[in-house]
Amino acid sequence: ELKVEQNPLFLSMQEGKNYTIYCNYSTTSDRLYWYRQDPGKSLESLFVLLSNGAVKQEGRLMASLDTKARLSTLHITAAVHDLSATYFCAVDYGGSQGNLIFGKGTKLSVKP
């Protein structure tokens, strides 16, 4: 059974600081996704990582994938309040259908 673990589950940061969220998964998968969710809202796709060594950056967020270590990281640079949200990683369950198994999410709070 594929398990996806994120840590930390809660993260309180000050504006301007850097931090990393980790996503470990238990079985082989070459496809990993990061989503953002604001309270009461849907899931917004941030990154799709499709191969070992993939690195993608958008603004203050950078995601990477190490399929050998079964690890993805979401790095936050110089955090701002607008980044406050819950961040989920999700791993493709396998097969051809793309079913996603989600981590529990990291609730990020960026304080002035």
Added chain:
Amino acid sequence: EPEVTQTPSHQVTQMGQEVILRCVPISNHLYFYWYRQILGQKVEFLVSFYNNEISEKSEIFDDQFSVERPDGSNFTLKIRSTKLEDSAMYFCASTGAGPYEQYFGPGTRLTVT
């Protein structure tokens, strides 16, 4: 920009009643999914649908659940006899030719009383 839409946004129902949640996926997408999220918890996969049939379903998706694509645009999730524990946010998602990036709808909050 095309988006996945869902109706209703909030549904309140009594235990034992049937509910149908509706989704309109992005028009040229081929793979369709339902997920649910119990308040404050992670998102859980329910079922995937491709080529007019269920591709895969999770343990949550028992005989009380069914999905249908009644026409070329709608994708529905039916819960035959709702239980209190079915209270959750239900998200529909769709993806294109390669089942990669999934686009999620805004969700339907189902409250079972």
